[in-house]
Amino acid sequence: MGSLTSQVCEWLEQGYITSAQADQLYHRLSVRPDASRWRALIAGLLLWFGALSLVCGVIFFFAYNWQSLDRFAKFALLETAILLAVSAFVWLYYRAACQLSIASNTPSVTVSRSQGKPFGTTVANAVLLAACVLVGGLLALVGQTYQTGADPWQLFAVWALVILPLAWIAGFDALWLLVVGLVNLSLGLFFDISADFWLPFEDVQIQLLVFALLNTLIYYVFTYLDHIKVGRWHTPILQYACSMFAMGCFTWLVSWLILNIDRSDSFYLWVSGIYILNLVLGFYVFYYLLPQIYPLALGGFSLIAVTAIFLIKLIFEDSDPIGGFLFIGLYILLASTGLSLWLKKVNQNLKFASGAQVVASHGKRGGNHE
């Protein structure tokens, strides 16, 4: 709807329609939500906020470390809560599956695929998310009770490991995001103490490289899985987050190395090589194999940032020319505009291709009916 009203604005700005006609179109486009949409919104809000508030309340309760409650009682409480949540998940999951199978066996009832799917934002998965958060609470309670600490890296790593199969069963974006977030967190905490193990991770630049590579890998894996099995691995938020974090780490690292090369040249060369390889691979994959605009935009703007930093280093290293500011400013504007125009064109081609696909499939279906 938003893009349609923007389209109307554009037609008005370009003079194709008058202001009064635009007003009429806005009214026509802004159809107020009907009862079923209001019901869906309120039901969703009650479910998600209810589940998350309840779970946060439980976590707050254990964080308070109430001394009047025996430690076994605490464990029993938390484990019962997890058990109840998992049981509720199993019941809801199979109930939804049974309803789907009954509906699909009844010829008079038509059920859309999205209504009966066990993956994504479902009631069962809301309960499972609550159970996964409670697992973290249980692990923190173990740390609190046996004085192993409430935030060592092992805790988050074990938490991620325990909920990994649950995320796989649910196929739910928020759960995958929790798993990947925990993996990154435990890795970060591990880096903090890695000096004790004589590992080379105390250097922030190496840490950035590890984060960039790990998140790039996760991004590629999920993009590929989503492509081969549509709907089962659909995790748009995770993909947005991972790719942005990975590219952010890469850009920061390369810019840092350009501005301050105090390391050995081989490390600088290795990182630059990996960065360029990542960009080239990204371009090949997301332009030719699995066309997508977002990763292309991320890579392009990252390259503009890195090149601008390189130009700053080149121009201002030994002198302070006045025209340097203008040159870099104009470079950023020109490059970002050029990239935007190219991305816009790619976007239009993609939409054109998908539109043509829809028309072809409609035609095929029409032919079959005939």
Added chain:
Amino acid sequence: MNNHLPKNHMQSTALASGESRLISQTSQQLWQSLYSEGLVSSPMLPESHDMPWYIGLMQAFAAWIAAWFLLGFMTSLLGTIFQRVEADVALFIGLAYLALGLGLYFAAPQRTFIQQFAFAASLSGSLGVAWGVFELLGDEFNVTWYLSMAGLFLLLWRLLRHGLAQFVFAFCSSWCVVGLMAKLGLLNLSPSLFAFIISVVLLNINRLGRHYQRARMLCYGFVLTLLNIQLLHAFSMDNLFDELFSPWQQSLRFTLIHLSIIVGICGFLLVTIFRERQQSLSSLAAIGCFLGLIVISGLSLPMQGLATAILLILLGHYCNEPWLKGMGMVSALLFVSGYYYSLETTLLLKSAYLMGLGALLLVARVLMWWLFPANVYPKETV
């Protein structure tokens, strides 16, 4: 139908966008319906300049960085000539860039590079003017500074037709309003003021014709500021305000004023919705909604900002603005998380509140299943 552009121009544009015939079925359908009603003269859909939101965001960031370089260029150039850049020189730089930016906008509004350059020049100009006025007023952010900058940003928001620029300048002007209210000792009322403006504009947005996009960008700029202010308070980061403005001094009186304004707007919205649906205000659904509103208002006393988030969700849903709805949902989660840092109660009490709230919401969900089962027939009325 008064088409401002000649027919052959429209046809050439449409032909140029030959491939875009299939780009969007819905805009194509809309255009076709306009054509069949005789409101437009060409059956061909004009070329669209629509692009994904993240490209706009990245472009804005690039323009912001470029603006600093443009300002740096003029400053170093005039600094070389006058030895030191004084207030009047900074003001001159700002005004020169503003004139350049505005001139370019009006000279070639449809060229992408010109638009981006004009946006960066306008940003540079605003920075230059802000710097010049700051020094002219004796190195102080006083009422005059906030007033003049708010005026400048609102003028730019009003003059420019570029959606991204409108959003950025609306956002900047809203922070100047916050500063102004802080100087006048009314900082606590700023969330209420923003919530009121956002609601009034959004509920009347379909009557704004040519100003639709501008008003929409104003709303989003103000929403971002409103959420920023309330989140800073929810996460006990008010010391930022202490350094920038006068002390925050959040008192129960102001909280109650804000809450009553939000409840008033939500109540008005609910009454409007039920009247539009021709449903009685004494029906079970209406009573349930109003009871829910009262509960949320009560909870907003300990959990600051929750009522604002609910208002944004309702407004976003009612006005078909998914971004607004999403911002409301994410901020509601953040407000509840910020409750963890509240120093007014113990963690035990907070946990009791949250568990109670969670149980209440889930019970309400179950009751909803029973009382208002999902209707397979579309004619259902809640």
